[in-house]
Amino acid sequence: MTGKYKVLIIDDDESILNLITDHFSEHDLQIESHSCPVKALKSIRDNAIDLVISDVKMNELSGDDVLNFVLENKPGTGVFLMTGYGNINHGINAMKKGASDYITKPFCPDDLLSRVKEFLSRPETNNPDQTEHDTTVALTNGTRAKSNSTQKKGSPNLFIGEHPKIKRLHSILDRLANNDAPVFIRGESGTGKEVFANLIHFTSRRREKPYVKINCANLPSELVESTLFGHIKGSFTGAITDSKGAFETAEGGTLLLDEVTEININVQAKLLRVLQEREYTKVGSQQSVKSDVRIIATSNRNLTKAVNEGIFRQDLYYRLNVFPVSLPPLRDRREDILVLAEHFVTKFCDQYCINSKLLSADMKSYLTSIEWKGNVRELENLVHRGVIMAYNDDIINVDHVLDNIFEDYDDVCTEVVLADMPLLPIEEMELQMIRRALEKTNGNQKEAAQLLEISDRTIRNKLRKINFS
Secondary structure (H helix, E strand, O other), rough: OOOEEEEEEEEEOHHHHHHHHHHHHOOOOEEEEOOOOOHHHHHHHOOOOOEEEEHHHHHHOHHHHHHHOOOOOHOOOOEEEEEEEOHHHHHHHHHHOOOOOEEEOOOOHHHHHHHHHHHHHHOOOOOOOHHHHHHHHHHOOOOHHHHHHOOOOOOOOOOOOOHHHHHHHHHOOOHOOOOOOOEEEOOOOOOOOHHHHHHHHHOOOHHHHHEEEEHHHHHOHHHHHHHOOEEEOOOOOOOOOOEHHHHHHHOOOOEEOOHHHOOHHHHHHHHHHHHHHHHHEEEEEOEEEEEEEEEEEOOOOOOOHHHHHHOOOOHHHHHHHHHHEEOOOOOHHHHHHHHHHHHHHHHHHOOOOOOOOHHHHHHHHHHHHHOOOHHHHHHHHHHHHHHHHHOHHHHHHHHHHHHHHHHHOOOHHHHHHHHHHHOHHHHHHHHHHHHHHHHHHOOOOOHHHHHOOOHHHHHHHHHHHHOOO
């Protein structure tokens, strides 16, 4: 946090005003306090305020009224709401609507100060001259200036898209990220659930802490409990040492439970306990372990159906579903297809250190005509293929992705092949394609050359490099 920030406090309880004012004034913060919310709104309207901290229950106006006023008139100003009437639903709704944080009385002044400093230290707060237009442009371009400023090595690509739902997700990202309530992300396979989960973590105040990902669908049923909660030596056959679980590894950070609905129904009860009591026991142990972990869960199932069929506990569903996020399939995001495709072209060209490429008009028409059952992942894999096949060309055409070499592979198989393909220099990728063509033609170089639409001489020269015959 740099510079002297201005914080305006509204509460009709003078003792609260004095407590916060006295505590904050010692920490290079400029404080303005009001017991009258109407006068406070006039000051907010007429002055540059970095953060408003307002009580919820007041005589003249409510904290919700203050929040609405700030959102309409000073959208760049943060709002903390505080109340002695602890109501988690009100807090969640306020955060969804636009509040930056929600404080329950009685509070520790040091804790409140810490949360205020964390908010004021964010990159977007450090740039008070950023205009509303700047933010709008960033969102329109499919990136987000606020999040981009906090990106670090190892952090994910930004969530790209022009679709209203995608823009809405960007607009609430800070509120999703900077609290500890569970987030439940739903969507078909390939829609970007993990990408958005990554973005939540790397935008959050926990971003410097561990980020642990568990694919629940891939866990053997007998190992689920140990994987999540750990075990002690001798707790079962093969447990020759104590072992940490995902919750212990993620302590202080974030735990992503990918496809959480695939967890065994008995283990779901233990997961529910962690959410309710913030503690768990390792397999074979009787000792409870405290847990400070933020949970993000994902699922591609119809959750109502899963609950009705007894596959997923209803009480666990309600605990995880504090912040529900639904990602639309790519077929419902037609305006995003070319934006994403061009992003992936740039990504793979940079990855292989080759010149940038353009999509032909026919290629663009083709991309926008596909149903995309595999969603964004399928699009990424197809563009990946196009970049590989067109590496000597400046334009990616439909022929580059519909080459006969792929005719016997359905979309799913092709997707898996490309997804698992190692990231190699482009020459090695080319040789892999030649090998496949030779396998398809039983070693006939002439037919393989025809499949690849290259000359016999070219294929011979390529094979000579690796002494392949």
